[in-house]
Amino acid sequence: MGSWLRGTTGIAVFLLLAEAAGRLGIISRSALPLTSAVLARVVLLAGNARFLADFGATVEAWAAGMAITVAAGVPLGVLLGSLPGVRDATRAIVEFLRPIPSVALILLVSLLLGPGLRMSVTLIVYGAIWPVLYNTIAGIDGVDPLAKETNLAFGFSRLATIRMVSVPSAAPFIATGIRLASAVAIILDIAAGYITGPINGPGIGAFIAQESTGAGDLTVILAATVWAGILGLALDLLLMAAQRRLLRWHHARLGEAE
Amino acid sequence: MRWLWRCVVLIAGVAGWQLWASAAGSAFFPPLSAIVTRMHRMWFSGPAAHLFLTPDATANIAPSLGRVLAGLAIATVIGLPLGIVLGRSPVVTSYLNPLLQFARALPVVTLAPVFIVLFKIGTQMEVATIAFGTVWPILLNTIDGAASVDPVHLETARAFRLSAWQRLAWVIVPAALPKAFTGFRLSLSLSLILMVFAELVGSSSGIGYEMSNAANAFDMRFLWSTIVLLGILGYLLNALLGGAERLLLAWHSDKGRD
């Protein structure tokens, strides 16, 4: 409980200092808007129909992209991680393709597929599947051989062992991969939306792009950025809560060790 | 063993691409040979005195790399010392925790539109974007590393009456280094993403700028050239970092585990 209070105090002090810096002219008001103005705009945006539509569109693209990523990435990763020969080969492939920054493909995909939800989701899947694949393969690879042998010795098939031993063992790793993928997914959606603009349909990126035309109203842009941060935080907390629920056994064990 | 697989995959991938692209004949997926030829012509056919770099290469590739390194340098100079100080002051960190978590969850690309409005397009905006975006993994991981120094290490230092500076240099920094390196690896990937993004939307030079031109001109071979170049650069930078890590962290027992 003490840490909650301290954390809130920290936020409050930060906001007060920022506001003071603006009002006292330490930070020029023509450069950065006042903290209070930004915060007011953050609240106003919550009632802005256009922004809500954009916000919802980003969430929609994230959800669709993550669903496909997990549905395709986890089984594929389990398969590739379980076949020893294939594992090494795919590790090599992943090492070559991973360094290509996913944002580099935004233009290519937008030219290929044209604007729309399909483009956003394709991009998200491409960018998000790597952490999921990599972590799943590594997780399956790192399963204690003794645990697998024990299961096989009880007469269970290889396939059953994968289901009963390998996947649960690898689950924490996979969960971390999914959380990383989620962060990448949001970044890609906003980046693509900003680059291609409103023709690609609604999205937080498109919203910011529109507000940036002309002189650009920094108050709105900063407010939208705050909302993007809130979205990122909310989704991360959501996934963490889901992880804790599904992997109760793992978290309980770690706690006891302390 | 891994080396063998990497060569096999590389050759198979190159051959496969070449065959498929030539057969399919799609403008969107030019054969690898055409891409490599274009890359050579654009960037690597210069005089030997210039390391075979063409003027185009020096005008674009060099600035991009320079901005990445500048941004990372700023992020390290701020993130490492601050991370160590905060890591050793758990009370202060508990006040700042929500702010740090919010900053971590903020999609890094949203900083670029803000900086475009603030600094207008150009190098300053790009370096600011990269620095602001890459400081968080370094900072947060260093905090983690500094906070989790083995208490027995510190007790030993006190038993041998090392001064505070000696404790810092000989115990705290080396103990925190492995986790700091993890943060640095994340920041490296982030820096490339931000470099491309910032140049796509707010620059008049650089690899991202060239990519933008290529897309506008519907020059697919050029577009693919920039993508492949980014992949190569990412791979090389990661390999460099891996080398530095092996050098500095030779003593770390987890190294060598792949």
Next chain:
Amino acid sequence: MLEVTDLSKTYGRGATAHVAIGQLSLNVASGELVSIVGPSGCGKSTLLRCVAGLIEPTAGHVVLRGTPVQRVPDGLAVVFQDYGRSLYPWLTVRDNVALPLRRGAYGRASRRKAADASLAAVGLPGVGDKYPRQLSGGMQQRVAIARALAADPVLLLMDEPFGSVDAQTREDLEDLVLRVSRERDITILLVTHDIDESVYVGDRVIVLTAGPGRVRADLPVRLPHPRDQITTKELPEFVRLRTEVSRLVRSRDEATPPEESGTRAATGP
């Protein structure tokens, strides 16, 4: 050399307070090797840390060579049980051993020499350039001992130093401590839970009560030097002493009969 008077240490406050040691007093003369043994939770490690100045006692005081101990005093060295966590993995063995020398005005070359000499003294002449994790457990603990001896301390504190090594290695390390005690002008306090070890190495064995720790008995060890793992342990005096210590450690009886508490008379058994 070392006087501990009415030492007490309580952890926590109020209902959850835990009294680790309560009014513990003992004296150690210069050059002695004193074993401290007792049941689990008797505060042996707390006592050692108070003597070392690593923690502050709640009451009582520690006086080393006439000066009260407030922080970690000069001329002191500590060997911990967990060598794996007490040696620094990022330093070579030589740099680890030379660490205590960094305090003084030693130049780089003289630090190297002193470290190498210390390593040779514990029987590890050639491992200076290796990293701790490349050595076995027993060798790592020798390095920790070499590090403790590098700055020529007057008081060496050892906190269950051989608890984490196998029996064979433990015997070798016990003999090493005996050798160090004989060859140097040094006072050693060795905390252990191993009763045989406490009698084998010590000039005196101090038995502590269960928590809160207090001195239960202070037994002189009149066994001949040099000691040997086989012949010394066959001596009837050894058997008698270790049985006595064992009985004292095991018995939960607080009220010890008058003739068994305190120091034994000088005329012996």
